[in-house]
Amino acid sequence: MDLTRGYNLSPSVQSRLRLLDWIADNGGKTPGAIVDLGPLFDRKDQEGAMAVAGNLEALEAQGLLRLQKTLGWAGWSGDVLPPGLDLIEDVAARRGDRLRRRQAARDAFLHWLFDCTLDGNEYPDSDDFSSSKYGAYYGEPFTExxxxxxxxxxxxxxxxxxxxxxxxxxxxxMITTRGQKVVESERSVNAETQQPAPYSVTTVNITGSGNNVAANSSNVSQTTTVQMTEDNSRQLLGLAESLAQLTNSGLLGLTEDQSREAALVVESLRETAELEAAPGGDVRTLLDKAKEVALAGTGTAIGQTLVAAVDQVIQALGLG
Structure with missing residues (x-):
């Protein structure tokens, strides 16, 4: 699930978050606790029941839920797996974080105004915001x-x-020109005006092609060069997006300083992916930093999932 912003989530994501809320409220907050899912299908027509079943199966496919199915939906049950429990706790914490909620409301309201302007409604009724796709934060409506x-x-x-x-x-x-520029540049109104330099590793060339070592290292060793083929670039960009989404959604449970460090790693991954080639030692150091950031917060289970993804990238790039 893409939980990057918390607002403007797709209907399917909001439905799945509400399902997790319901399961948690009905005894699913502890590992191995079996919850009767039959009531979720009560008074649902065929289409509605299929939608519920599809969202439950999607949660299972994402490793958040384990289902026990029967021929009839009324007999379905399941338990929440550790990553799902982490997600439930993290989403609840994010909803309860009044500062982040208020910041998200600013971006959501501005994006709503921008969309209204594009639709030809320059002075929309603010009461309509709540019923729009921007009117909820992690599936929970923004308050007045x-x-x-x-x-x-x-x-x-x-x-x-x-x-x-x-x-x-x-x-x-009515949105101003300044507001339009922020939305069009895909920035947040809460973003700091100055961003720190991206995380990087200084390297020096020893001799020949592709032999580099980290500067100021006590144990200097040669490394190969990673050619940024389309596939290798895609691996790094995919990892960067995953880290960015998990950081921005709060699912890794990072502090403010750790989130800034994660942002630097994300930026460096993206920059590295745009190169024609990069020293293998630099890339490996950057990937190790990504693993370190993933495990720095309180969202340990989700962090471990990201670490596994980083390890796959390391192997794919031949840096294992």
Whole structure:
């Protein structure tokens, strides 16, 4: 599931999060606890029941849930696997993080305004935000307080303008040029104005082609050069996207400093993938750093899954 932003999640992802919520609320918060899933199918027509079954099977395919199926859906049961338990806890923590929730509300409201403008509605009714695809955070609706605070902050920062009521609420909001630029550049209004330099390893050339060592190393050893073929670049870019998504969604449980470190690794992976070739030692160091970041937070089970993916990339690049 792509949980990068928390808002504007696809309907299927929101449905699966709600299913996990229901399972957790019905006794599925401990390892091995079998939960009767039959009530999920109650009063559902054929199409609705198939949708529930499909989402449950998708959760199982993602390694989050283990199903015990019968011929009739009413007899289905299952238990949540450790990665699923981590996901339930992490999503609950993210929903309860008032700072991140408020920041997400700002981006969500601005993206909604942008979409309304594209549809020819420059002054949309703010009450319509809640029922839009942007109106929920990890499947849980933004509160009126979230929305009010977001619109006021966006007004104060120059991302929108509108009529301010005596209560402070903003009505007849319209996105400004500054707001449009942020959305079009796929940046967050909460992003820091200056980003630190990407994580990198300094190398020096010894002799010949493709022989490099890490500078200032106590144990210097030669390494081969990794040619950035289409497949090798795809491996690194895929890993970068996975790390970015898990970091931004909070599923790795990283601190603010650890999240910044993860962002540097992501940027370096993307930059390395764009090269024609890169020293093998540099690439291996970068991949080891990705593993270190993955295990730095509290989302250990999900971090282990990412580490396994990194190990696969290491083997694919011949750096094992």
């Amino acid at each position: 307080q979230d929305i009010s605070a977001a619109s006021q902050w966006l007004r104060d920062e120059g991302y929108l303008h509108g009529t301010t009521l005596a209560s402070g609420d903003v009505v007849n909001a």
